[in-house]
Each structure stands twice: as C-alpha cells, then as structure tokens.
Amino acid sequence: MKIYWIKAQAPRRVLALVKHLGIDAECIEVDIKAGGLKAPSYRALNPNGKAPTLVDGEVTLWESSAIMAYLCNKAGSDMWPAQQPAEQVEVLRWLSWSNSQWSSAVAPFYFEHVIKPAFHLGDTDHAALATALPELHRLAAILDAHLASHEHVACHRLTIADFHMASMACEWRHTEMPFADYPNIARWLDRLMTIPAWADPWPVKHGATPTPALA
Numbered sequence: 001m002k003i004y005w006i007k008a009q010a011p012r013r014v015l016a017l018v019k020h021l022g023i024d025a026e027c028i029e030v031d032i033k034a035g036g037l038k039a040p041s042y043r044a045l046n047p048n049g050k051a052p053t054l055v056d057g058e059v060t061l062w063e064s065s066a067i068m069a070y071l072c073n074k075a076g077s078d079m080w081p082a083q084q085p086a087e088q089v090e091v092l093r094w095l096s097w098s099n100s101q102w103s104s105a106v107a108p109f110y111f112e113h114v115i116k117p118a119f120h121l122g123d124t125d126h127a128a129l130a131t132a133l134p135e136l137h138r139l140a141a142i143l144d145a146h147l148a149s150h151e152h153v154a155c156h157r158l159t160i161a162d163f164h165m166a167s168m169a170c171e172w173r174h175t176e177m178p179f180a181d182y183p184n185i186a187r188w189l190d191r192l193m194t195i196p197a198w199a200d201p202w203p204v205k206h207g208a209t210p211t212p213a214l215a
Helices: 011-019 064-075 084-118 126-149 160-166 183-192
Strands: 004-007 026-031 051-056 059-062
Touching: 004 011, 004 084, 011 064, 011 160, 051 064, 051 183, 059 064, 064 160, 084 160, 126 183
Parallel strands: 004 026
Antiparallel strands: 004 051, 051 059
C-alpha cells in the first residue's frame, strides 16, 4: 500500500489513522515545490492534483474520507462502522457537515496564518478574518452544543469524523480561531491531542527540517 501526502490538513487525517491503526503503508511525500502534484504521473493517480492519494494493488483512491473508510475496512476498525448502518449515517452526517460548512468557516484562518507564511504571500489580513468570524461563531456554537453531551463527534467513540473535523482546527490557538469561547470544542480538541498518532501523524524523515502544516 502506498499513500501520497503533503503536509496539509487532509493528509494529516489519513496519516494519523494509518499510524493509529498500525497499518503497514509506504508514505510518499509529494514535492510541492518541484510541481509534484501537477506531474502527469501523479495526475494519472489523482486527476484533481491534490493529496492524499492511496494506491493499494489495483485500488486507487482520492478524497480523505473515502481513504479513511477504506483503511478502517482494511484494518477491521469501527472508526468507520462498516457493519452498523445507523452509525454509518451518523458519521456521514458529520463528515458532510465538515465538508460543506465547517471547512469553509475555518479556511480563512488557515489561509491567513498558515498558507500565507508558508508561501510568503504577505501579511495577515485581519479585516478578512473579522469578516469570517461571525460564520465561525455560528458553526462553533452548533458544534459546542453537541459536544456538551458527547466526548466525540459521532457514535460516542472515536471515529473518522473526529479526525476529519479536528484536522481543520487542531492549530486553533495559533490561528485566531475563537474556541476559547467554546469550552467543549477546546476540550474535544485537547483530548484528541493526547492520542500519539494524532499529535504527531507525520512520517519520520531522518535529517529533515520540520515544515509547517498547510491547510
């Protein structure tokens, strides 16, 4: 099994799951600066030119949610409840919410505080973040209310929905996300950081200099 990755939030979900489940996989970092995501050989695997991408024999998958479900099936993990249709629906609800709403709300904060510095795109646009803040507050209130009676996002246990949603917020203290005002979100994120594979999902590259994660 091969997993192509870059240091970004979507691959983080997959790499954390690989490490957490103890899956044997060759993790191959794509060289963004050398145009690796645009290379014809990579586009043949993932026509979107994004990461992660999984190749396992004749199976090629892109999109982190699909890859995580595949990995759980491979490992027999109920982090994707393959044998429980009702639980599948619950996980899918939060994956869908994450993709359609949560991701868009946190994206401006990642762009200003992570992508801009990484690619030298200029100073932080605090006015843009002020404009984005009301929508993030609205969604944070929904999630915080849910987490008031749930330790995890779905199924009352750790699932791929936790990894999916937390990847977009794990650096909240450094990106002006207002989660200090939402104690249940902060508690949830901090608890996930006690999982070794989540706290440090990146493959070891001996002698390499750490680089910041991209959104």
